Structures are given as structure tokens and as C-alpha cells.
Amino acid sequence: MFCYQCEQTAKGVGCDKYGVCGKGPDVAALQDLLTYAVRGLAVVAHAGRAVGVTDREVNRFTAEGLFSTLTNVNFDPARFESVLIPRAVELRERLKAAVAAAGGPARFDEPAANWTPDRLTPLAAQAEAFDIHRDHSADPNVKSVQHIVLFGLRGIAAYADHAAILGQEDDAVYAFMHKALAAVYDTSLDLGAWVGLALEAGATNLRTMELLDAANTGTYGHPVPTPVPLGPKAGKAILVSGHDLKDLRDLLEQTQGKGITIYTHGEMLPTHGYPELKKYPHFHGHYGTAWQNQQKEFAAFPGAILMTTNCIQKPTTYMDHIFTTGLVGWPGAAHVKNGDFGPVIDKALAMPGFAADADKGSVLTGFGRNAVLGVADKVIDGVRSGAIRHFFLVAGCDGAKPGRNYYTEFVEKVPADCVVLTLACGKFRFFDKQLGDIGGIPRLLDIGQCNDAYSAIQIATALAGAFGCGVNDLPLSMVLSWYEQKAVAILLTLLHLGVKNIRLGPSLPAFITPAVLDFLVQNYGIRPITTPDEDLAAILG
Numbered sequence: 001m002f003c004y005q006c007e008q009t010a011k012g013v014g015c016d017k018y019g020v021c022g023k024g025p026d027v028a029a030l031q032d033l034l035t036y037a038v039r040g041l042a043v044v045a046h047a048g049r050a051v052g053v054t055d056r057e058v059n060r061f062t063a064e065g066l067f068s069t070l071t072n073v074n075f076d077p078a079r080f081e082s083v084l085i086p087r088a089v090e091l092r093e094r095l096k097a098a099v100a101a102a103g104g105p106a107r108f109d110e111p112a113a114n115w116t117p118d119r120l121t122p123l124a125a126q127a128e129a130f131d132i133h134r135d136h137s138a139d140p141n142v143k144s145v146q147h148i149v150l151f152g153l154r155g156i157a158a159y160a161d162h163a164a165i166l167g168q169e170d171d172a173v174y175a176f177m178h179k180a181l182a183a184v185y186d187t188s189l190d191l192g193a194w195v196g197l198a199l200e201a202g203a204t205n206l207r208t209m210e211l212l213d214a215a216n217t218g219t220y221g222h223p224v225p226t227p228v229p230l231g232p233k234a235g236k237a238i239l240v241s242g243h244d245l246k247d248l249r250d251l252l253e254q255t256q257g258k259g260i261t262i263y264t265h266g267e268m269l270p271t272h273g274y275p276e277l278k279k280y281p282h283f284h285g286h287y288g289t290a291w292q293n294q295q296k297e298f299a300a301f302p303g304a305i306l307m308t309t310n311c312i313q314k315p316t317t318y319m320d321h322i323f324t325t326g327l328v329g330w331p332g333a334a335h336v337k338n339g340d341f342g343p344v345i346d347k348a349l350a351m352p353g354f355a356a357d358a359d360k361g362s363v364l365t366g367f368g369r370n371a372v373l374g375v376a377d378k379v380i381d382g383v384r385s386g387a388i389r390h391f392f393l394v395a396g397c398d399g400a401k402p403g404r405n406y407y408t409e410f411v412e413k414v415p416a417d418c419v420v421l422t423l424a425c426g427k428f429r430f431f432d433k434q435l436g437d438i439g440g441i442p443r444l445l446d447i448g449q450c451n452d453a454y455s456a457i458q459i460a461t462a463l464a465g466a467f468g469c470g471v472n473d474l475p476l477s478m479v480l481s482w483y484e485q486k487a488v489a490i491l492l493t494l495l496h497l498g499v500k501n502i503r504l505g506p507s508l509p510a511f512i513t514p515a516v517l518d519f520l521v522q523n524y525g526i527r528p529i530t531t532p533d534e535d536l537a538a539i540l541g
Helices: 026-050 054-069 079-101 123-130 138-167 172-184 193-219 245-254 266-273 291-300 315-321 342-350 371-372 376-385 405-413 423-428 448-468 485-496 514-524 534-541
Strands: 226-229 236-241 260-264 285-286 304-307 322-324 361-363 390-396 419-422 444-448 476-481 503-505
Touching: 026 054, 026 079, 026 123, 026 172, 026 361, 054 079, 054 138, 054 172, 079 123, 123 315, 123 485, 138 172, 138 193, 138 485, 138 514, 193 245, 193 342, 193 419, 193 448, 226 266, 226 285, 236 245, 245 260, 260 266, 260 342, 266 285, 266 361, 266 423, 266 444, 304 315, 304 423, 315 322, 315 423, 322 342, 361 444, 361 448, 371 376, 371 444, 371 448, 376 390, 376 448, 390 423, 390 448, 390 534, 405 423, 405 534, 419 423, 419 448, 444 448, 448 485, 476 534
Parallel strands: 236 260, 236 304, 260 285, 304 322, 390 419, 390 476, 419 444, 476 503
Antiparallel strands: 226 361
């Protein structure tokens, strides 16, 4: 195996024996084979669009297939072997017939569009010949940008899948996925063309996050500022981790009146701000902090745990009380089927739960764009009066590898006349810091989940409009952390929007060559983080 799609990759180069994330070489090979099969499907789908043929099942599966290869989503080889890879081939062959009938090509030259499994050989063994490095460009810089696009597509796929579950889709998103995946086989595309595709991926991700924002706010209301307890209540308990709001709402419905308290973990903290979720009286608080504590937190939790997306690291002995939904899967974890959370509820009732109440304080969440722009006049007045000197967006992914304490120290050292905006799971390095307020505006504003980068962009755009300047002219600096592929998609969105001078860490992606990095530095001012003191001094002058 060789995998370098996440920030924690071994030695900063790539995992070649076993994934730092816990992914084994068999799963790594199967994920690469699924990627290959989905690319073959995309070749046919892209050709089909030229003759007016689209297939919603193909569209949805393209997102689902790519989403399944995202870091920490699915480590269950049986799901790849028996469900996902065969489904990709089945849909491709069905689509071929429809394309040919509509006057499109009857044959395809690309090997991926014709590959079929050898029924006499286990898929895991076949998969070793299809790692993602073998059929990309021989030019290392072109290959680097091809992989930036591929990893960005995996992030886009995650957001597209979540949005589609709540009924929000745009065929243009799927069309770009198919075009970009099929472009791997176009040897006429040079580095400039691939850079263009990378920026187009950023534009597509912006649209996808807009769809997900509409899905979430249209279903559950716009978030409102809400204090969230950090201490537990005595009694039975279920912990919900991941990103999926629908799973959480369905669980809340099915646990009403059963004496079970529902807690959030990780990226689910912002769900407490949604009116249609916070109305449930047994939806109590948040449990857990940063990724480096995750193993201990899950092992010590005295109830059932529901995993809705990629928020688990190296599952071990506590798998008997973890349940997964949707595309999520690990060997040893039970999978919830057809939205029936009965097994999760039964497990929670059988476990001891918390013995006593504990007061561990609270944190504020729910500062989505509506909440922040609702006090925009105070924000603007604060800037003009000098009460607010600068805004920092300190946001992104958390991870277990050392180095992320930078973000804790950075926020602690931000001067008292500055405001920190945050989103995604990286905030758990500092989310409980008591920073006070400026004129009634909290100095630490939790905008939401990683996909709520859309809200942050809307806030920045509105402020730029109010001040009659561009986003790059605002007293706003972005200090971002990355871990997995949704972060790649968001970074491409920021580049598409022309945002400059982003500081990125804890380390730079291993899949970016020196030449590509130099392009990003020269054109966008991207730079690695250094130390909090040095970066604050450079930003504030």
C-alpha cells in the first residue's frame, strides 16, 4: 500500500505498511480499486451527458463511492468486496447500454471503463494492481495536482451525500465529478489545465456546501447561540459522533420517553444550536474533546455510541458498543439498517450509564451566518471604533499527531481586542477557553461544522461589502488546520474565491510537490504555520 491523502501520513511522506489512521493494506487496496471502478463509471457517465443521458443512481453512487474512500469512513473490507465495487461495475454496464442507445459510444478505450472482477480471485488480491499512483501522469507536478483534485472530490462527495440525504442536489455537482474523474485519462491535459480543474473543484465544493447549508437550515432551522453543558447527567446515555444531522434527529425521535440522554461528540457539537434539534428535552450536552483523547473517551463512555461519519481513530476494544450508519463501517461494529436505532437503544439501556450528574461548565455554539450577521452593525461599529482590531478564523480538522497544540496556544495568545471565529473539529483544542467579549460580542464564535465554512464565507463576504472592500482587505486572517479530504475541498474553495495569505498546518500535504507549493506561495501567499508568537507578530505587525 501507499497512502498519503491525510495529514498524519507516516514520516510526512506516506503510509506504506499500515495506515497511521488504522487502515490495513487490504482496505487501502480495496479503496483504490473502488476509486478505479468509480473512475471507469465516470468515463461512461461523462460520455453519456454529451448525448443527454444522466442517471440519478449513477450520480448518487459516484458520491457514495468516493465518500467511502475518505479517511476514517469505512475500514470494512466486506463492504467493498460484496457491495461497493460490484455495484460500480453493475451501474457502469447498465449505463453503457443507455449511452449506446442514445447515440453515444458503444465502446470505450479506457481500461477502467471495461474492468470486471476476476470471480476466481479474491478482490483484495486483485486490488493490489490498481493503486491510485499507477495510472496517473508520469509528470510529478501534474500527478500532484491530479491527486489534489481527486482528494478534493472525496471531500465534495461527502458534502454532496449529506445534502442529498436531505433532498438537496444539483446535477452540476455530479457532472463535475464525472468530468474530473474522466479527465485522468486525457493525456492532452497539461499542468495548467489541471490547475484549472482544481479551481473548478473549489467552485463545485462551494456550491455543494451551499446545498448542504440549505438542507440543514431548511430542515432544522438556522442555528441560534446556545450554551451546551459539558458535564453529564445521571442515567442511561448515547453518544453521537460524526456529521449527520438526520441520524441525530431520527435517534432523538426514537429515544423520546425512554430515559436515555443523548450527547454529542466531535463535529456534532454545533447541532445544539439548531431549533428543531435543541427542542428535545433529552438532548443534553457534549462529551469529549480533542482527537488525542478519543480512545480514552470512547472506552470510558458508559453507554452506546453512534458513529455517523468519519470521526473515529484506530477502533479497539470498545467496538462492542459502537454502531455505525450509512456508508460508515468497521469490522466489529454493528451497522444500523433502515434507520432503526432499536439495537443502539437496547445497548444503551443494557449499559450502566452515568452514575451521577457532573457540572463541567458549558460552551457556546450556534454562531452561524444568520446569528453573526444579525449583529453585524455591532461588529462593524466595533471595527470602526477600534474596539475590534482583527478577526482570526482558526478552523479546520483535529488529529492525533503531535503539533496541534499550536492552535491552542495561538488562540490563548490572540490579543484581547481581537475576535476568533472557528469551525470544524479543530476547535476542540480551545473550544472551552473563556475569552470574554467585546461590547457584548463573544470573542470566540463557533460557526459550526466543517461544511459551515460556507457560513464563514458568507460572513466574510457580507463584511467586505459593508466596508466597501475585498475579502483580502478585511482585518481577517485565516489560520487553518487540515487532516482529511474535506479540508482539501474547502482549501480549493478558498483558492477559487481568491483568498490569500492563508496559514496552513500542522504540516503541509505530502502530495504537493515543491513546484506546486511554489505556485501556491507565489499566487496565493499560502504559507506553513511557524510559532504562535511569530505568526501573530507577522499578522498584527
